[in-house]
Amino acid sequence: MSLEESQFWQGVGILIKNYHALNKKIFGVVITAVEKLQDSHLCESSEEELTRCLKEDPNKRTCEGFKLGFKLLPKKLPDNILGTGTVDFVNRNYKCEFASNIIEDFHVRFVDGQLLLGGCEKNPNWLEFVLKPKLLNWSQSKQEESKVKSLSLVNEEQYNDLYKKLKEKHSQRLLQYWKRAQESTDPLKFIYEDLAIAAYLITLWSHTQSEPQAFADLGCGNGLLVHVLNAEGYKGYGYDIRKRKLWSLYPEDTKNSLLEKTVEPNNFRLDFPEIDWLIGNHSDELSPWLPVLAGRFNSNFFLLPCCPFELSGAKFQRRNTSISAYQDFFHYVKKVTQECGFEVLEDRLKIPSTKRLAVIGLKKSKTRSSQELECYVQEELRKYNTGESEVKLRGKEELVRNCTQIQRTIIDALVLKIFQQLLASKDDLWSGRLPMKDIAQSLTKDDLKNIKSECGGIKTLLRNKHEVFEFCGGDLVGIRRPKPPTAPQLTKRKRECFFKLHHPLSCPLSDSECSFIH
Structure with missing residues (x-):
């Protein structure tokens, strides 16, 4: 595949800042020094000039090259790895050298x-x-x-160092909590995600000099984020509509900080006057309300929007179909933030979640009176024929409508019926495959009615039985041919x-390999 020289330098420009994309053991790259080579002399320069020169037309470029100093931030090693990069425009070469035996030097020429x-x-x-x-x-x-x-x-190096410390300090104990509570959710995802969010918040608060007197995590779920922040010396509380099994296993100070209370936006009041930060960590229906509540309470906020909902609690209605549904909803949340008087700050977190774009409200871009704020909220509610008392939030006993509440005998019979169809479709008893429409056509009207009434249909049923299909x-x-689990x-x-x-x-x-009882 043939490239143009300008394309080569574009690739090198991305490589310089993204070595972690080539090595899973590396978290990120920090450029520490940039020197420009001009008339055979090195002089101090900047990342901005380096980026500009890499994008220049090679035939018009006057710069000879750059010398870079950088750090690789490892995910697990305690010490960073120092490196040197040499951009040689004359010889069309980029060379990378490391002050460590862990990573080998390399170069690439055009x-x-x-x-x-x-x-x-x-x-090689x-x-x-x-x-x-x-x-x-x-x-x-x-x-x-x-x-x-x-x-x-945030400062990426400071964040990475803190994240490693939090993992070392908390992860094993939190895994034990998970085992004792016999939680069905994936502990590794939740633990490392919330440790990363805690590290981000602590670094953000330090970097922006906005440490909270106290925070409130609205829709705190299992309370893990509240527990970690409390353990790191930050006073705060978690609100959720129902208590989780993990709550009873936390230390007393965390237990006392977790409140079983409905966050109904139009009449919710904070229990503690010192709260000056609100947190919405994948807070579902409450996501668009975080900026509104922060505006009402005159507090800062951090929000990771998740499932898309309107202020009314109705499912989010797309505004712009030329972008993804998640991006469209994220833009909506940013607009709500602006309407509540905040200057919108946004960031992308490094967490094990596809929903990792964050909205942060720190500075008020304009003063919004209480009356103006409430007029905006009521106008949003009226757009979808909802009133002040009609904000729809999930109930304390959450209805499950994903085919898991159909009578077990019906589910088992349907699963076995589909399984036997797949067995019969090929001589090899593990490789049978059928189109979805053939499976659906083989089911009776009563079968399909039972599934459809639970809001999911045949595809949801098959996904719920992912250990079989x-x-x-x-x-x-x-x-799905069974495989031994990759983790304990x-x-x-x-x-x-x-x-x-x-x-x-x-x-x-x-028996010892299988995830189920033999």
């Missing part, structure tokens, strides 16, 4: 439209199968100037193995 890579003598496959494809992709990608840079509002691309559904079992096995009971060849796993 010759006659091709990439020539060298170095990495111990691991990394050059060919990791660096080269990534660099080619970066060289030809369209640059999105408007894309939010990750961790743009898998989606194979397009419209095809197949049998953290929850107790409660159900019998479906394949042990129903597959003609039984389960291919041993």
Whole structure:
């Protein structure tokens, strides 16, 4: 594949700031020094000038190159790795050298439209199968100037150091809490996500000199974020409509900080006058209300919007179908923030979630009187024929409408029926596949009615039985061959193995390997 020289330098520009995309052990890159080579002399320069020169027309460029100093921030190692980068415009070469034996030096040259890579003598496959494809992709990608840079509002090195400390300090104890509570959710996702959010908030508060007197996490769920922030010396409280099993396992100070209370936006009042920060961590229906409540209480706020809802509590209605539904909702939340008088700050967190764009309200861009704020809120409610008393929030006993509440005998019969269809579709008893429409046509009207009444249909039923079925691309559904878990079992096995009971060849796993009871 042939490249132009300008494309090569575009790829190098992305590589300089994104080495972590090539090595999973690296969290990020921090540029520490930039020197410009001009007339064979080095002089102090800046990242901005480096970026500008990399984008210049190579035929019009007067600069000879740059010398860079940088740090690689490891995810687990205690010390950062120092490196030096040399951008040589004359010889069309970029060289990377590291002051560590952990990572090998490498270089990449542009010759006659091709990439020539060298170095990495111990691991040449990394050059060919990791660096080269990534660099080619970066060289030809369209640059999105408007894309939010990750961790743009905080010091990335400070954040990474704190995140590592929080993991070392809290993760094992939190895993034990999860085991004792016998939570069905994935502990690794929730624990590391909330530790990352805690590290972000602490770093943000330090960087912006806006540490809270006290915070309130609205819709706090399992209370994990409240517990970690309390343990790190930050006073705060968590509100949720119902108590979770984990609450009873936390230390007394955290238990006393978790309040079982409905956050109904139009009549909610904070119990503690010192609260000056609101947190919305994937707070579902409350997401668009965080800026409104912060405006009412004259507080700062941090919000990770999640499921899209209007202020009325109704499902979010798209405004702009040319972008994704999540981006459209994020823009809506930013507009609400502006209408509440805040200067909108946004950032992209590095957490194990697809919903990681954050809105932060710190500075008031204009003074909004209470009357103006309430007029705006009521106007939003009237747009969708809702009134002040009609904000729809989920009940304390949440209705589950995902095919899990159909009578167990009906579910079991339907699953077995579909499973037997797949077994019969091929001689190989593990590779049977059928289109979704063929499966649906084989079910009776009563079968389909039972599923449809629970708001999901046949696809939801199959997804809920992911240990039995898998989606194979397009419209095809197949049998999922059991595999040993990649991580130790953290929850107790409660159900019998479906394949042990129903597959003609039984389960291919041993009792110790299988996630279900043999």
